[in-house]
Amino acid sequence: xxxxxxxxxxxxxxxxxxxxxxKDKLTVYxxxxxxxxxxxxxLVEKEFEAECGCEVEFxxxxxxxxxxxxxxxxxxxxxxxxxxxxDTNLTADAKASNLFAPHGAVGAVDVPGGWKDxxxxxxxxxxxxxxxxxxxxxxxxxxxxxxxxxxxxDKIVIQDPRTSTPGLGLLLWVKSxxxxxxxxxxxxxxxxxxxxxxxxxxxxxxFTKGEAPMVLSYTTSPAYHMxxxxxxxYQAASFEEGEYLQIEVAGITTTGAKNPLAAKFLTFMTGPKxxxxxxxxxxxxxxxxxxxxxxxAFDKLVKPTKTLMFSPExxxxxxxxWVDEWLAVMSK
Amino acid sequence: MRTSYxxxxxxxxxxxxxxxxxxxxxxxxxxxxxxxxxxxxxAWAAFDPYLLRVVRFxxxxxxxxxxxxxxxxxxxxxxLSRHPRFFGRAFILQLFAVPLALPAIVAALGILALYGRAxxxxxxxxxxxxxGWPGIYGLSGILVAHVFFNLPLSVRLFVExxxxxxxxxxxxxxxxxxxxxxxxxLIEWPTLRAALPGIAGLVFMLCITSFTIVLILxxxxxxxxxxVGIYQALRFDFDPARAVMLTLxxxxxxxxxxxxxxxxxxxxxxxxxxxxxxxxxxxxTSIETWLNAVLILLALxxxxxxxxxxxxxxLGADLGRLSGExxxxxxxxxxxxxxxxxxxxxxxxxxxxTMARRALAVNRRAGPRTMLEYATDTGAGFxxxxxxxxxxxxxxxxxxxxxxxxxxxxxxxxxxxxxxAMPFALRAVRPAYDAASERHExxxxxxxxxxxxxxxxxxxxxxxxxxxxxxxxxxALSLGDLGVIALFGSDSVRxxxxxxxxxxxxxxxxxxxxxxxxxxxxxxxxxxMADRLGKGxxxxx
Numbered sequence: 001x002x003x004x005x006x007x008x009x010x011x012x013x014x015x016x017x018x019x020x021x022x023k024d025k026l027t028v029y030x031x032x033x034x035x036x037x038x039x040x041x042x043l044v045e046k047e048f049e050a051e052c053g054c055e056v057e058f059x060x061x062x063x064x065x066x067x068x069x070x071x072x073x074x075x076x077x078x079x080x081x082x083x084x085x086x087d088t089n090l091t092a093d094a095k096a097s098n099l100f101a102p103h104g105a106v107g108a109v110d111v112p113g114g115w116k117d118x119x120x121x122x123x124x125x126x127x128x129x130x131x132x133x134x135x136x137x138x139x140x141x142x143x144x145x146x147x148x149x150x151x152x153x154d155k156i157v158i159q160d161p162r163t164s165t166p167g168l169g170l171l172l173w174v175k176s177x178x179x180x181x182x183x184x185x186x187x188x189x190x191x192x193x194x195x196x197x198x199x200x201x202x203x204x205x206x207f208t209k210g211e212a213p214m215v216l217s218y219t220t221s222p223a224y225h226m227x228x229x230x231x232x233x234y235q236a237a238s239f240e241e242g243e244y245l246q247i248e249v250a251g252i253t254t255t256g257a258k259n260p261l262a263a264k265f266l267t268f269m270t271g272p273k274x275x276x277x278x279x280x281x282x283x284x285x286x287x288x289x290x291x292x293x294x295x296x297a298f299d300k301l302v303k304p305t306k307t308l309m310f311s312p313e314x315x316x317x318x319x320x321x322w323v324d325e326w327l328a329v330m331s332k
Numbered sequence: 333m334r335t336s337y338x339x340x341x342x343x344x345x346x347x348x349x350x351x352x353x354x355x356x357x358x359x360x361x362x363x364x365x366x367x368x369x370x371x372x373x374x375a376w377a378a379f380d381p382y383l384l385r386v387v388r389f390x391x392x393x394x395x396x397x398x399x400x401x402x403x404x405x406x407x408x409x410x411x412l413s414r415h416p417r418f419f420g421r422a423f424i425l426q427l428f429a430v431p432l433a434l435p436a437i438v439a440a441l442g443i444l445a446l447y448g449r450a451x452x453x454x455x456x457x458x459x460x461x462x463x464g465w466p467g468i469y470g471l472s473g474i475l476v477a478h479v480f481f482n483l484p485l486s487v488r489l490f491v492e493x494x495x496x497x498x499x500x501x502x503x504x505x506x507x508x509x510x511x512x513x514x515x516x517x518l519i520e521w522p523t524l525r526a527a528l529p530g531i532a533g534l535v536f537m538l539c540i541t542s543f544t545i546v547l548i549l550x551x552x553x554x555x556x557x558x559x560v561g562i563y564q565a566l567r568f569d570f571d572p573a574r575a576v577m578l579t580l581x582x583x584x585x586x587x588x589x590x591x592x593x594x595x596x597x598x599x600x601x602x603x604x605x606x607x608x609x610x611x612x613x614x615x616x617t618s619i620e621t622w623l624n625a626v627l628i629l630l631a632l633x634x635x636x637x638x639x640x641x642x643x644x645x646x647l648g649a650d651l652g653r654l655s656g657e658x659x660x661x662x663x664x665x666x667x668x669x670x671x672x673x674x675x676x677x678x679x680x681x682x683x684x685x686t687m688a689r690r691a692l693a694v695n696r697r698a699g700p701r702t703m704l705e706y707a708t709d710t711g712a713g714f715x716x717x718x719x720x721x722x723x724x725x726x727x728x729x730x731x732x733x734x735x736x737x738x739x740x741x742x743x744x745x746x747x748x749x750x751x752x753a754m755p756f757a758l759r760a761v762r763p764a765y766d767a768a769s770e771r772h773e774x775x776x777x778x779x780x781x782x783x784x785x786x787x788x789x790x791x792x793x794x795x796x797x798x799x800x801x802x803x804x805x806x807x808a809l810s811l812g813d814l815g816v817i818a819l820f821g822s823d824s825v826r827x828x829x830x831x832x833x834x835x836x837x838x839x840x841x842x843x844x845x846x847x848x849x850x851x852x853x854x855x856x857x858x859x860x861m862a863d864r865l866g867k868g869x870x871x872x873x
Contacts, residue, residue, distance in 0.1 A: 077733075153464065195548060204836070205836055209441060327382060
C-alpha cells in the first residue's frame, strides 16, 4: 500500500516539478524484462548515469508492441526521449507515426545482413528457433520441412501471431521458406501443434513442464539453461532452410530530439558498456562492440546457415493478409 | 402502506452506485469511440465468416461450461448445507474462493500437471486408452479449467442462498417427517431456483469472456473467443473501433442468454415471520450422509487437485530467497492493498445496489419491473462482459491529454476490479438481504427506522456473513487480475500476478511457481480473515 501511495504521490510531484529538476534527465521507454532486476536495465542505467552525469529514468511496459502503442497514444507530448525495444516488424509502423527523429551519427553496429536505417539503431538480435527437450526427443527435425512433415506424435507448442511476437516470427519464417505454399505447410504442421498460446511465456512454461518436446523460442534459449541452470537438456534445432532473424532497435522520439542526452545514449548503446550487459541479461546477441568475450555457452549455440528476414515494409504491408491466411488454415 | 418511497435512501444509494458504474464504463467507451471514430473500417471488417465461427464457439463453450459448473454445484451446495458439521466444511468453503485468485496461466499449469500429456494421470489414461495420452487440449481442456474456476464459486454462492432458508421451515419439515426428496423439492429447490439465474448468468459471463485459458488449453485458433478478438484489436492492431464493436457484440450475445436464463428462475416467496427456531432440525439418513460425503469429496478432489499441483510446483522454488526479495515484498503489499481497496469498494457498490433493488421491488409490489430495478439487478452484472482491457484503454485515451494519464493506473486498477467483482458480491449479498428484508420490512416501516440506523441495527446482523463472503470473493478476484494494466503496463502497479508473468517471461519458471504458491497463500489468508470477521456474533454457525 505504501509503495502504491508513494508512487502515486511521486508521479504527481514529478509531473508538477518536471522542469525544476536540478540534473539533466533522460527518459527511456522500454519493455519490462529489460528493466527487471535480472535484466540489462539496472546495469545500463548505472553505467550511463556515471558517464553522462545525468539521471536516467526507465518507464517500462509489457513488451515491444505495448511500447509502440503507448508512444502512439501519448503522441508528440510523450515524455519518452528514447524508445528502446521495438523490433523490425514494428519499425515501419513506428516511422509512419512521425514520432521518431533521425538518429544522426552513432557507433558501428553489427547485425546479420548489415544495417541501414536513419531512424532506428539496433541494440541486439536473435534468431527464432525450435527448442527441444533432449530427454524427450532423440532425433530433432533437421529442417523446417522435417518439422512440417514429421511424425504427428512429436508435438510443438507455438504462439499466436495475433498476440505474440515469436508467434508472428514463426508465421514469417514459414512464409519466407514456403511462400505461396505456406497454407499447405501450415495444414500439415497443424497436426503437430499441441496448442497455440497467447504469448511466449505460456508456451515456454508448457514446454518446460514436459507437455510437449518442442517449442518455438530463440536459438539463445539454451544459453540461459546452460549458464543459469547448468544443464544441456534444452537445445535448439538447426534448420537447413535457415532461421528467422529478429532485430531489436531503439530510436529517438521527437521529444528526445530536443534533449542532447538522447543522441549520447544511442552512441553509448552501441558501445561496450551497454553491449557487454546484453548476452547474459537479455539472452540475445550483442549488436555492437563488446569488450568482454561472449560466455562460451554462446559458442555452443546453433549458428544459422542462412538468415531469413522480410523487410519491415514487406511485413507492414502483408501482415494482416498473412495472419488471415494462417487463421483460415489453423481454425479449420 | 405508503404508496411511494420518494426519499428512500436505499434507492438513492443504488442510483449513486449505478451512476458510478455508468461513468466508469461510459467514460471508457467515450475514450475509445472518440479515438476510433476516425477510422471505422476495422469495425466493419470485423464481421467476416471467421467471426461467425468465433461467436459460435464462444457461446458453445460458455454454455457447456456453465452447465457443467452450475448443475453439480447445486448438489454439492445442498450436500454441504445439509451437513453443517461436516468435517472441515468451513475450510472447504474457504478453499473454494482460492481458484478465482489464480492467474489463468497458473491454473492452466496446475490442471495440466494432472491431466496434461505429462500429467500425473497421463500414465493411467494411456494405460486405459492404449495409445499415448493426448492431453486435454481442446474443448475438454477448456471445460475442465472453467469448471475448476466456476464450480467452487457456484457452490459458495448456492450455500449462501441456502442459508437464507428460515430455520422454522426445517423444524416444520422435521416435525412432519418429510424425507430428503420432498424436502429438496419443497424447501431447497425454490430457494436454489431463485438464485439459479443469477449464478448461472454470472458463470456464463465469466466463461464467455475467457481468454488465456481458451487459448492455452484450446489447442489452436479453432477454439477462440470474442475476447481474443477484442484483446487483439486493442493490444496489437490498436483499432479502438473494432474493439468497441466486438465488445458491443459480446454484450448483446450475453444479454440474450441471460434473458433466457431468467426464465429458469422463480420469484422466491419469502417468509415474513421472524425466525423463532435456533437450530436446524435435520434428519439425514445414513445413506444420504454417505452420498453427500462422496459428492463433497469428489468436488473437493477436483478443485484441490490442480491447487495441490500448484503447491507442489511452488515448493520446488527457492522460497527463502523469493520471500526476501524487495520486489516480491513490495508486490505482495501492492497486491494486498489494491485487492483490499477494490473489495471494500466492490462490497459498497453491491450493498447499495442490493438495497435499492429490494426497496424498488417492495415499492412496486405487483407491477412490472422498472428499468431502474432491472439495472440494479441483472443490468449491473453486464459490466462483467466489458473486458477490463477495454475499460483501461478507454480511460487512458480519454485522459491522456489531461496530464499524466498513466499516473492514475492504481486508481484504474482499484475501480475496475471493484466493478468487475461487484456482480459476485451482489450474488453473495442479495439472498440474505432480501430474506432479511422480507422479515423486517414491515417492522422497519412501522417503527420508522430507515437510513443508516436501519442498516446498522436491522440489516447488519444478517448481512455480516454474506458480506464477508462477498468481500473474500472480491478480494480474491482482484488479487488475480491483470486485465486493466495489460495494455500499457505501469510501473506503479507491480502486483504479484504481474511478477509471476514477468518471471515466466524470462525463463524463471521456478520463481513463478513459487510466487504462485505465495499468491495462493495470501489469498487463502485473506479469505480466512474475511470469514473470521464475518462470523462475529451471528447465531448461524
